[in-house]
Amino acid sequence: MTGELSPIDKAKFVAAKRAAEFVEDGMRVGLGTGSTAAWLVRCLGEKVREEGMRFRGVPTSTRTAELAREVGIEVITLDEARWLDITIDGADEFDAELNLIKGGGGALLQEKIVATASDQMVVIADAAKEVGSLGAFPLPVEVIPFGWTASQALIEEALVSMDVMGRKTTLRMDGDKAYVTDEGNHILDLHLSRIGNPRELALVLNQVPGVVENGLFIDICDRVVIGYGDGRVETRDINAGTVEEETMDFVESDNLFRDV
Numbered sequence: 238m239t240g241e242l243s244p245i246d247k248a249k250f251v252a253a254k255r256a257a258e259f260v261e262d263g264m265r266v267g268l269g270t271g272s273t274a275a276w277l278v279r280c281l282g283e284k285v286r287e288e289g290m291r292f293r294g295v296p297t298s299t300r301t302a303e304l305a306r307e308v309g310i311e312v313i314t315l316d317e318a319r320w321l322d323i324t325i326d327g328a329d330e331f332d333a334e335l336n337l338i339k340g341g342g343g344a345l346l347q348e349k350i351v352a353t354a355s356d357q358m359v360v361i362a363d364a365a366k367e368v369g370s371l372g373a374f375p376l377p378v379e380v381i382p383f384g385w386t387a388s389q390a391l392i393e394e395a396l397v398s399m400d401v402m403g404r405k406t407t408l409r410m411d412g413d414k415a416y417v418t419d420e421g422n423h424i425l426d427l428h429l430s431r432i433g434n435p436r437e438l439a440l441v442l443n444q445v446p447g448v449v450e451n452g453l454f455i456d457i458c459d460r461v462v463i464g465y466g467d468g469r470v471e472t473r474d475i476n477a478g479t480v481e482e483e484t485m486d487f488v489e490s491d492n493l494f495r496d497v
C-alpha cells in the first residue's frame with residue numbers, strides 16, 4: 238500500500254506520524270482540517286485501535302469530525318473540552334517565525350478558534366509550504382453572506398494602503414455557487430503575492446464589517462513538523478529555538494492507508 242503514496246503524501250504522512258507522538262493519554266486534542274491533518278487523524282486512530290490510547294479530539298470541521306469518528310477517536314466539542322492541551326493542523330504556508338496562512342480548505346474560522354484555545358499549536362507540513370514571505374498562496378478571508386460585495390470593496394480599499402503587491406480578491410466558488418463554510422459564510426481569496434506586514438494586515442482585515450476571520454495565524458503556532466518524501470522529518474520549536482531531525486518509517490497497517 239505504501240508504495241502507492243506519492244512523495245508529497247509520504248512527506249505529509251511522516252510529518253503527521255511524528256506529530257502524533259506528541260499526543261498523550263488523557264489529552265484534549267484539537268484536530269485540524271485538510272489532507273495533512275487527515276493523515277494525523279488516521280495515525281491517531283491507529284493509536285486508539287492498536288495501542289488502546291485514550292484521548293478526546295475536538296475537530297475543526299465536519300469533514301474532520303466524520304473521519305475522526307470513523308477511525309475510532311472520541312469526538313467532543315470545544316465547549317465540552319473548554320481548553321485543549323494541543324492542536325495539530327496543516328497549513329497552506331508558514332514563514333520563519335511560524336506565522337501561517339490557513340484556510341485553503343475553508344476551515345480557518347474553527348481552526349483559529351481551536352488553535353487559540355490550546356496550550357500549544359503544532360503545524361504539520363511538507364517542505365513546499367515553507368516561504369520567505371507569506372502571500373503567494375491566496376489569503377482566505379471568511380465573510381458573512383449578507384452584503385459580501387460591500388465587505389469585498391472595503392477590503393480592496395484597505396489593501397490599497399497596505400504593503401501588498403496584489404489587490405485582486407475573488408469569491409471562492411463551489412461549482413457554480415458561492416462556497417459555503419461550516420458556519421454558513423463565504424470566503425474571499427485575496428491574491429496578494431507577498432504580504433509585507435502580516436501582523437498589521439490581520440488586524441486591518443478583521444476591522445472590516447462583515448469579515449468574520451482571516452487566514453493569517455500570527456504568533457499562534459509553537460512548533461512545525463516538516464516532512465520530506467524520503468521519510469525525514471524536521472521539528473522546529475519557535476519558543477525553545479530548537480531544531481530536531483529524524484527519519485520515520487512507512488511500515489503501517491493497510492487500514493491506515495485505505496482511502497478514507
Ligand SMILES: O=C[C@H](O)[C@H](O)[C@H](O)COP(=O)(O)O
Pocket residue numbers: 269270271272273274326327328329338339340341342343344345348
Ligand atoms: O482550511 C483548511 C486548512 O487551513 C488546511 O489545514 C490547509 O488548507 C492545509 O491543507 P493541506 O494539508 O490539504 O495542504
